[in-house]
Amino acid sequence: MKPVVLIIGKPNVGKSTLFNRLIKEKKAIVMDYPGVTRDQIFSEARYDGRAFTLVDTCGIFEEPTNELEEIAKNKVMESLKESDLILFIVDGKNGLTAEDYYLANVLRKVKNKVLLVANKVESYEKFEINVLPELYKLGLGEPIPISSEHNKNLDELIENIFEKIPQYETEEEKDENIIKVALIGRANAGKSSLFNAITGINRAIVSDVPGTTRDSIDELVEINGQKYLFIDTAGLKRKSKTKYGSVEMYSTVRTIRAIENSDVVVLLIDAVEGITQQDKKVIGAAENRGKATVIAFNKWDLVKYHDKRIEEYLNLFEKELYFVNYSPVIFTSAAKHWGIEKLMDAIDTAYNSYTKRIPTSALNAALERFMMVSPPPIRKGKRIKIYYGTQVDIKPPVFIFFSNMPQQIPKTYQRAIQNMIRRYIDPFIGSPIFIKFKNRTK
Incomplete structure (x- = not known):
């Protein structure tokens, strides 16, 4: 699976500029400045046949002043656990602030996967005298001085990145007979229960395949003679602890990683709650990455008069998820094992379309x-x-x-x-x- 590299740092240290340099293109990224939060941005970086997923984060504030800052902070904190490498960016021109020391304290818990990067270094002599001694006090190893704006010393940074992350070659997977499936959805959509229901049908678990994160497991399952690799089942089985009111957030890094490594993405929607903005966003990420998609309205048994409301839900799908209107829609209940075989048939159909050649x-x-x-x-x-x-x-x-x-x-x-x-x-x-x-x- 493709390694994930996280860029972290306070606002205005050049995270977005470095992100654009590493992915070799310019993305429309909102400028960082205090008091403004934004979503994390993902892109692939490729060098000499190797690749990794690069994540540009928003800033972390020691004491968030509003709910949006709290959400942004918790997103980044969750991402720290899921990433393979963290690039901690500091200002190599003006030195450290209280925010940098706060971040350093957080990152010491995972210091074995942190690279300290001093950005905005235009003169190494000034950096060595004025800033370098202060950086050593952080206890995060030898800093790598760069200037992302002027493209200085990025080769050394890239070399250090590949020394730290797991090996990942960009060639296609060899086994064409395995369908790679990602079950995605909000934390209360029933992913874990549905996975257990799926693997309860004539199942033969062939093996557990370690992923690139410490607790990531891809589970290879054979059902009716067809092999399926369910991506990151550790992520399915682990419940999110991050709640804001009644809404539980996606583990963003984990979700994107699962999407990128799958053939077919199954979006589980809580049929009682309906389609949310989060659902639209995550299935949009799958569509943007060119993945096959299946929509499953789960917990169908909990919907009142469900047997008379199928057309209503199909109309809702057409209205809200029109950009993936080619996706099959299935109604499932993990608790009662409704629609499981239809879901597997839909996954097969989507994969056959995904691999189809037209004369x-x-x-x-x-x-x-x-x-x-x-x-x-x-x-x-x-x-x-x-x-x-x-x-x-x-x-x-x-x-x-x-x-x-x-x-x-x-x-x-x-x-x-x-x-x-x-x-x-x-x-x-x-x-x-x-x-x-x-x-x-x-």
Whole structure:
């Protein structure tokens, strides 16, 4: 599984700039300044065939002044436990403050996986005289001086990161017969109970596979001859202790890690409470990462008059989760073992769609019929032409179409082609599909 590297530090020490440098692109990140909290941001960093997930955190405040700061602080504290490495960023130009010492006290509990990074070091001589002696007092080892703004000494930092994190190669998994499944959802959605219900059907647990975190276990289960690798079952079995009113938070790092290492993401929704913003956000993370998805309304037995309300819930799904409307919807009860076999069938269906290949001849026959009814628009006085298309990848399916004016094809027409594929070739139930356009004169 892909290691997780956490960037932590007080506001205005250059966390976001360093994050952008390490992932080699610029992301729209809200500036850090005291009193403002924001969500953690995740991205993949790749170097020479190795990769890790990088997490940019919000600031931690010693005594939060409002509920949002309290939520942000607890998110980061939870992330400390789940990460493989922590980059503790301090100001190498202006020195330490009380916030830095507070963070250092927190991080000493996990000091074996902390790298102390002094950012904003433009002159090593000044840093060595004015700041370095103070950093040694933190008791977190030798600091690595860098300047993320001016791209100084980042090679040394990257080298140190790979020395500390578990080995992870970016090549595809070898065993194509194993379906990797992540069960995600809020803490009260019934993930643990549903997992136990699933593994109660003709199950044969083949092995426990250690993950990259100390307590992470991926469980390999065989059901009716098909092997499934359930990602991070330790995370399923552990209940969150972080509550804000009646809402329990996702363990964000753990959830993203499970999504990234899965083929099929099953979102469990508490059918009594309905779809929440957290549910939308986490299934959006799965969709953005190109994962197959299944929606399960769990605790269906607790819904009043549930046998007459299926259409109501399907309409709710279409309205609130329209961006994954290709996902199969299942109604389950872990307590009564309702819908478990249907859920496993839906996982199989989603995975089959996720790995499906469409013959080029079938794709272009459908494309030709579609363009006869809905020809491409005219742009800059010229008719856009789409010559042909072909599927170039699976997991998820990706199609490339060749055109004389690929940059001018409207988003609405691109969506129409996606809909054409699902309607006339294959519905790709449970799987996103992606289309790209490339230039070709004829």
